[in-house]
Amino acid sequence: MHGSSLSIDEGEFIVLLGPSGCGKTTTLRMIAGLEIATGGRIDLAGEDVTALRPSRRDIGFVFQFYALYPHLTVRENLAFPLKSIGMPRKQREAEMQPIIERLGIGHLLDRKPPQLPGGDQQRVSLGRALVRRPKLWLMDEPLGQLDAEERLLMREFIKEQQQELGVTTVFVTHDQEEAMALADRVVVMSAGEIRQVGSPIDVYERPDDTFVAHFVGSPGMNMLSGSLLADGFRAGGESGVVIPLHAPVRGAAASLGVRGEYLHLDPGGPIPGTVVVDEYLGAWRNLHCDTPCGRLVLRAPGDQAHVPGDAVRISVQAERALLFDAAGKRVSS
Amino acid sequence: MSWMLHVEGLRKRFGAVTALDGIDLKLGGDELLVVLGPTGAGKTTLLRCIAGLEQADAGRVCMAGADVTGAHPAARDVAFVFQNFALYPDWTVRRNLAFPLQAPGRKLSAEAIAAQITFAAQLLRIEHLLERKASRLSGGEMQRVAIGRAIVRKPRLFLMDEPLTNLDAKLRESLRVELVRLRRELGTPMVYVTHDQAEALSMGDRIAVLQDGQLLQVGTPEAVYRRPVSPAVARQLGQPAINVLPAQRVDGHWCLDGGAAVAVAAADAPERVTLGIRPEDLAVTGGAHPAEVLVVEDIGPMVVLLARWCGHEVHLLSAKHSDIAVGDTIRPQIDPERLVVWE
Numbered sequence: 001m002h003g004s005s006l007s008i009d010e011g012e013f014i015v016l017l018g019p020s021g022c023g024k025t026t027t028l029r030m031i032a033g034l035e036i037a038t039g040g041r042i043d044l045a046g047e048d049v050t051a052l053r054p055s056r057r058d059i060g061f062v063f064q065f066y067a068l069y070p071h072l073t074v075r076e077n078l079a080f081p082l083k084s085i086g087m088p089r090k091q092r093e094a095e096m097q098p099i100i101e102r103l104g105i106g107h108l109l110d111r112k113p114p115q116l117p118g119g120d121q122q123r124v125s126l127g128r129a130l131v132r133r134p135k136l137w138l139m140d141e142p143l144g145q146l147d148a149e150e151r152l153l154m155r156e157f158i159k160e161q162q163q164e165l166g167v168t169t170v171f172v173t174h175d176q177e178e179a180m181a182l183a184d185r186v187v188v189m190s191a192g193e194i195r196q197v198g199s200p201i202d203v204y205e206r207p208d209d210t211f212v213a214h215f216v217g218s219p220g221m222n223m224l225s226g227s228l229l230a231d232g233f234r235a236g237g238e239s240g241v242v243i244p245l246h247a248p249v250r251g252a253a254a255s256l257g258v259r260g261e262y263l264h265l266d267p268g269g270p271i272p273g274t275v276v277v278d279e280y281l282g283a284w285r286n287l288h289c290d291t292p293c294g295r296l297v298l299r300a301p302g303d304q305a306h307v308p309g310d311a312v313r314i315s316v317q318a319e320r321a322l323l324f325d326a327a328g329k330r331v332s333s
Numbered sequence: 334m335s336w337m338l339h340v341e342g343l344r345k346r347f348g349a350v351t352a353l354d355g356i357d358l359k360l361g362g363d364e365l366l367v368v369l370g371p372t373g374a375g376k377t378t379l380l381r382c383i384a385g386l387e388q389a390d391a392g393r394v395c396m397a398g399a400d401v402t403g404a405h406p407a408a409r410d411v412a413f414v415f416q417n418f419a420l421y422p423d424w425t426v427r428r429n430l431a432f433p434l435q436a437p438g439r440k441l442s443a444e445a446i447a448a449q450i451t452f453a454a455q456l457l458r459i460e461h462l463l464e465r466k467a468s469r470l471s472g473g474e475m476q477r478v479a480i481g482r483a484i485v486r487k488p489r490l491f492l493m494d495e496p497l498t499n500l501d502a503k504l505r506e507s508l509r510v511e512l513v514r515l516r517r518e519l520g521t522p523m524v525y526v527t528h529d530q531a532e533a534l535s536m537g538d539r540i541a542v543l544q545d546g547q548l549l550q551v552g553t554p555e556a557v558y559r560r561p562v563s564p565a566v567a568r569q570l571g572q573p574a575i576n577v578l579p580a581q582r583v584d585g586h587w588c589l590d591g592g593a594a595v596a597v598a599a600a601d602a603p604e605r606v607t608l609g610i611r612p613e614d615l616a617v618t619g620g621a622h623p624a625e626v627l628v629v630e631d632i633g634p635m636v637v638l639l640a641r642w643c644g645h646e647v648h649l650l651s652a653k654h655s656d657i658a659v660g661d662t663i664r665p666q667i668d669p670e671r672l673v674v675w676e
Binding site: 177217220260 | 372502529531535555571611612613635650653
């Protein structure tokens with residue numbers, strides 16, 4: 001991490017989103033005290049905790065690989081954080097009971113983690129991170145080991161619990177769809193830097209730079225390189241395709257970004273293309289087309305099948321297109 | 334069509350658990366078949382039986398017309414790609430790729446081996462990584478090399494067991510397109526196992542839906558998505574999930590439990606049915622009965638609505654920028670051509 005700053009409000013659900021190696025897990029571990037920062041400071045509820053040991057930070061941590069004690073029962077796993085601060089048995093039981101009910105794991109208490117399916121193990125580990133009523137709930141890709149169906153269920157479950165408990169949460173993932181579904185604000189990271197902080201819609205509709213534009217959204221935003229004209233954008237060189245723009249833009253722009261849902265199959269469209277891959281996805285399809293402006297991926301209705309080699313023409317919904325400068329920064333508002 | 338692979342009546346038990354309960358499956362000579370199912374459905378066991386890594390209790394596996402049920406894995410000439418990149422970490426990429434070509438049974442010259450490595454490296458765009466140690470590769474690079482190791486031998490069949498599962502979402506998205514392109518260029522048939530419905534729909538020439546060791550439906554992605562044979566199949570594909578509503582036939586209409594008529598019913602249809610309506614086939618306006626919007630979720634390219642309609646909670650997919658808010662009243666209308674009716 002190269003000197004990033006971030007403030008999180010009480011009760012907020014923050015998602016750190018980025019590719020492998022971007023520093024999101026390191027950031028989470030530094031917040032937890034599992035990793036020592038080389039510089040900078042961390043305040044939690046107004047208190048400087050930079051030098052505090054993890055156990056003193058009042059944090060609940062959920063790991064990707066559950067990290068439950070396999071030889072202890074679910075009940076003993078849940079009691080562990082309370083036992084370690086010397087809480088007497090009676091009080092432990094009282095503290096655990098509401099969490100057990102809330103997470104619906106009462107029937108699992110006498111079982112051992114290795115006997116449980118992944119979703120149940122992660123439920124127990126969510127519970128263990130909550131029994132101490134931490135100020136902060138930290139989760140490192142907690143859905144990564146679950147299959148697609150379980151992942152959706154668990155995603156809804158975590159969001160529900162977080163909203164009802166109002167516990168401030170920082171959640172790490174590389175999956176932009178997960179980030180969009182869970183976050184109040186998304187922190188998009190790359191190479192040890194924060195690239196943008198904003199609501200899911202902000203980072204999707206108004207990415208600050210071309211990295212965020214590419215990383216958020218599945219598929220990422222299409223980028224057409226070219227130059228700005230008085231009345232439009234010319235993708236490619238001198239003989240490139242001219243795309244009319246919605247409003248006049250001043251300044252230097254080197255690329256035009258447009259999401260696949262704002263590209264349309266249109267016999268009168270300015271961009272000629274050849275279908276390379278037609279990815280059927282049920283409700284829609286991603287049409288990958290080779291064009292003079294490079295490879296474009298547009299979102300077409302599910303019932304419009306194409307085969308590789310089909311010739312198409314594409315138009316751009318100009319009021320939804322964004323301009324970026326040569327350094328990749330967004331210039332249009 | 335000539336079948337490259339023919340699986341007949343395959344059964345496999347592990348103790349009390351039935352992993353495969355009579356599987357019949359055919360694979361064409363130039364086809365990508367996706368086996369889709371949740372954890373524990375039997376997907377991996379099926380793949381391992383085809384590869385010969387597991388012996389079935391009953392049934393037959395035939396390849397190119399020959400019975401290989403009892404044949405040694407090496408004799409089957411298939412390539413298996415695992416979820417966990419099985420590379421030798423201390424070896425270079427080149428040595429990892431050369432390894433399957435240097436098996437005792439194969440008498441290839443050094444030139445032939447080098448040529449095949451170049452061929453695979455070009456296809457997978459990993460030429461610049463050939464001299465690097467496997468342990469120094471990123472996850473995406475490792476999986477590309479693992480796939481490369483499967484294709485250098487030019488096997489007659491690829492078996493892939495969730496090869497993209499351990500990769501970043503972004504990388505998965507691009508590799509699934511590349512894998513389809515690669516397979517097409519090679520013209521080698523493939524069985525691809527996954528629990529990810531988006532991979533299944535987008536990659537498969539056909540999809541085989543597996544659950545509890547049984548095949549529920551086999552068909553093209555369009556057929557399985559549009560005409561699922563049961564709610565269980567329908568729920569495995571599509572996100573948000575299909576709306577499944579009980580209904581009965583009253584005066585030529587399908588009526589939901591409360592008695593609200595929502596679609597025209599065929600005269601010869603049974604009286605009590607289950608309706609399947611995909612969220613994108615439920616329009617926001619035009620219907621007879623009101624619904625209250627409970628949740629509006631902007632997922633980026635579209636908006637997902639959850640609404641209470643005739644006593645049921647239903648999902649709808651709506652266009653962006655439509656200004657529908659929580660508490661609004663909408664009038665959902667079913668696209669009658671898209672309605673799925675199950676007995």
